[in-house]
Amino acid sequence: MTSLTPGAPLNVEPAKGDANQKAVGVGSVVATTGAVLGCAACCVVPLAFPVLALGASGAVLAWFAGAHMWITGLALVIVLAAWAWLGWRTFRRGRPLARSTVIMMIGSTLMLALALIWPRIEPALMAMIR
Structure with a gap:
């Protein structure tokens, strides 16, 4: 209280x-x-x-932009090694590759070709956007 x-x-x-x-x-x-x-x-x-x-x-994108040349070179080595390994495997087994394998390898080769020519076509593409 x-x-x-x-x-x-x-x-x-x-x-x-x-x-x-x-x-x-x-x-x-x-x-x-x-x-x-x-x-x-x-x-x-x-x-x-x-x-x-x-x-x-x-x-991460900035790092990839700086690493474009050596990543593309590494991809070139990997795709060439994959084609060589698949060719050796086809020759050794005597059977053709599965259609899905050929499609995936053609796709990876086209993507590699795009990566190789990208520095030449990028300026033109950027000019079209602006």
Whole structure:
């Protein structure tokens, strides 16, 4: 009980109540903290993830642009080795390659050819876009 008369000393007594009030207080703090973390996971993370993904993909694309020559050279070696291995395998077994294998190898060879001529056709393509 408190005294509200002017000049009188202020006597504050602790509130007497149920023994479960501490448990209720702790439970409400835990629930509020959980709600805040839930909102952060629901709202902040989906908004922050695209920014992180775009930044990382830009860095990866810049690295690939700088590594174009040696990656293309490595791809050339791999495709030539694959054709040689498939030719050796065909010769050794005496049977033709499966149609799907030939189609995939022709596709990879065409993609390699595009990668090899890309530095020559890119300026013209960029000029058409502008």
